[in-house]
Amino acid sequence: MARRQDGLDWLRALNPVDESEVEGPDSARAQNLLADIISRPREASAEGRVGWKPLRLALALMAGLLITTAAAWLWTAVIDKPNAVSCYQAPSVDADIAAAPAAGEASADACAVVWQDGILENSDIAPTGSVPPLTACIAEGGGLAVFPTDDTTICGKLGLAQPDPAGQDQADTLRGVEETLISYFQSEPCIPMAEAEVQVRRILDGAGLTDWRVQSQPEHPDRPCASHSFDPESQTVHLIPIPDN
Amino acid sequence: MSRPIRCPSVDGERAAEAFESLYRRTYKKTLAYVIRRTAEPADAHDVVAETYLIAWRRLDEFSKARSPQAWLYRVARLTLANHRRSSKRLSSLVGKIETQKHTPQSPPDPAQAAESRDELRRMVSAMHSLSERDREILCLAAFEDLDHGDIALVLDIRKALVRSVLHRARKRLATALDVDEARHEGPSGHKHDAGESRANRGDGRHG
Numbered sequence: 001m002a003r004r005q006d007g008l009d010w011l012r013a014l015n016p017v018d019e020s021e022v023e024g025p026d027s028a029r030a031q032n033l034l035a036d037i038i039s040r041p042r043e044a045s046a047e048g049r050v051g052w053k054p055l056r057l058a059l060a061l062m063a064g065l066l067i068t069t070a071a072a073w074l075w076t077a078v079i080d081k082p083n084a085v086s087c088y089q090a091p092s093v094d095a096d097i098a099a100a101p102a103a104g105e106a107s108a109d110a111c112a113v114v115w116q117d118g119i120l121e122n123s124d125i126a127p128t129g130s131v132p133p134l135t136a137c138i139a140e141g142g143g144l145a146v147f148p149t150d151d152t153t154i155c156g157k158l159g160l161a162q163p164d165p166a167g168q169d170q171a172d173t174l175r176g177v178e179e180t181l182i183s184y185f186q187s188e189p190c191i192p193m194a195e196a197e198v199q200v201r202r203i204l205d206g207a208g209l210t211d212w213r214v215q216s217q218p219e220h221p222d223r224p225c226a227s228h229s230f231d232p233e234s235q236t237v238h239l240i241p242i243p244d245n
Numbered sequence: 246m247s248r249p250i251r252c253p254s255v256d257g258e259r260a261a262e263a264f265e266s267l268y269r270r271t272y273k274k275t276l277a278y279v280i281r282r283t284a285e286p287a288d289a290h291d292v293v294a295e296t297y298l299i300a301w302r303r304l305d306e307f308s309k310a311r312s313p314q315a316w317l318y319r320v321a322r323l324t325l326a327n328h329r330r331s332s333k334r335l336s337s338l339v340g341k342i343e344t345q346k347h348t349p350q351s352p353p354d355p356a357q358a359a360e361s362r363d364e365l366r367r368m369v370s371a372m373h374s375l376s377e378r379d380r381e382i383l384c385l386a387a388f389e390d391l392d393h394g395d396i397a398l399v400l401d402i403r404k405a406l407v408r409s410v411l412h413r414a415r416k417r418l419a420t421a422l423d424v425d426e427a428r429h430e431g432p433s434g435h436k437h438d439a440g441e442s443r444a445n446r447g448d449g450r451h452g
Contacts, residue, residue: 001373007371007418013385014368017281033294034268037301038261082283099401117376119402119410206350217298229295243289 036218077138077161079106082171082232084143087111089120091149093158096120100146106171108134111146122148136163177207178230181237185228190244193219196226200237209235217241255327260304268297274389281388282325292328296321315395318385322399326343371421379414386411 023030085100087110098119100110115131116122125148126132131151137160144163147154155162180203185191191199197216204212216226216239223241230237276293283289299320300307310316372380377398385391385399393407402410 002342006415007368008387008415008423009381010364010368010422011372011383011418014365015281015388017277017388019273019277022273022277022280023438029290030272033290033297034265037268037294037297038264040298040301042260042304096403096406098403098406117378119378119406146292188257227291227328228294229299229324234302238295240295240298243287 040217048207059096075161076164077142078164078166079138079144079171080142082106082143082174084141086139086143086145087114087120088145088147089122090125091151091154091158094143097212106144106168106175108136108144108146110144115148121149125149134212137161138163149208173207173209173235174232177203177209180207181228181230185226190225192224193226193239193241196228196239200228200239204237212236214239253293263308264301266298267308271314274314275321278318278389279321279325281384290330292321292324295324297326310398312395312398315391315398318389318391318395318399319359319401322381371418371424374421374424375414375417377419378410382407382411382414383418399414421440 003149008094025034085106086097087100089096089098098114100114111120111134114133116124116129118129121128122132132148134146135149135151137145137147137155137156137158139145139160145160147158151157181200183200184203185196193216196216200214204214212235214237219241223243225242226243227240227242228237229240272293276289279292279296280286280289283292296317300317307313307316331388361389372383375383383398384395389395391399393411394404396407397404398409400407
């Protein structure tokens with residue numbers, strides 16, 4: 001067989017979808033989708049939250065200053081974004097970062113798979129493919145920053161807060177709710193939108209998330225079933241109509 | 246936990262125009278990306294709809310992204326992962342490549358057809374042996390033809406890491422292809438049937 005020299009070229013030749021045969025934005029379906037989307041109200045944008053960044057940065061810097069002048073200084077912070085887990089290649093905020101898989105827990109363990117897969121490697125700390133000791137701190141943005149070290153004082157040394165156990169509880173609550181929602185939507189081949197809205201509200205309320213919203217997209221006659229999207233940032237569960245297959 | 250209502254930075258009409266422009270520029274590639282990773286066209290269109298709905302909600306972020314197309318791939322990737330958790334219908338990308346076995350794309354010459362089938366089988370086998378992350382970065386480079394900066398955006402890793410991660414993935418793919426070739430060729434270089442290959446596993450491996 002005439003072997004291609006590079007596996008990537010070989011893979012490229014096996015592209016399962018010819019883009020030229022895919023329908024374009026002028027197709028009826030694409031136009032309907034566009035009209036449907038832009039008819040919806042937009043929600044608070046991510047940019048709206050950017051205003052907190054300078055404040056957080058300033059607070060982090062002030063806290064960092066305090067730490068350098070008082071070695072025993074220690075503080076904690078809650079996990080605002082349990083889905084944002086950054087895995088660092090070295091015990092430094094300047095080290096390379098890889099994101100933990102979205103399905104991972106909001107704890108230092110979420111980064112284990114990133115080290116196991118060799119996405120991150122640092123031969124000074126652990127052999128490639130093995131998981132070093134991992135320690136979690138609270139990143140500036142409110143997620144977790146996980147460093148490859150067993151130094152329990154690393155957060156303070158880097159000017160970061162340690163995870164507050166209360167914040168961990170909240171993160172666990174959100175993960176639990178997401179798991180419950182996934183189980184619920186897997187329980188039946190087709191859950192009607194109205195039924196899903198009631199049940200999702202019940203699940204959120206049952207977990208104490210009474211201020212979360214359940215936002216349903218308009219139903220279509222050919223899309224009677226509900227799918228969902230879980231968004232901790234906007235504290236919303238979106239219900240999306242899908243076909244009954 | 247309630248959050249204050251904030252005004253969007255782009256007003257309604259301008260937002261719709263900006264979104265439509267980006268939608269038109271990116272729709273085809275986004276749909277192709279999702280179709281490559283789903284089993285059913287209906288699933289693909291659901292994922293695309295959800296992806297663009299998120300883009301609409303985060304238009305400020307979407308429109309200011311270094312590459313709006315790569316930003317969409319990232320959202321679509323997360324949406325696909327979310328759907329996979331709640332649906333068994335979505336196929337893996339490797340499965341999608343494998344389905345080519347059943348499509349009438351083979352050349353008419355039987356020998357050539359057999360060779361094509363063998364190439365496909367080897368690639369599918371090699372890809373199956375890789376991690377999900379390796380497969381994704383290889384496919385982003387091969388099918389979506391993204392540069393390192395865009396791959397970093399899609400996979401949410403630093404650009405400086407992409408080169409080494411992609412390099413290692415390519416090496417692992419090459420190794421897997423070599424191992425598979427060694428399994429299916431004897432010391433003389435001739436192909437063996439499956440029984441012989443199993444008996445000779447580990448022999449004649451190419452360096």
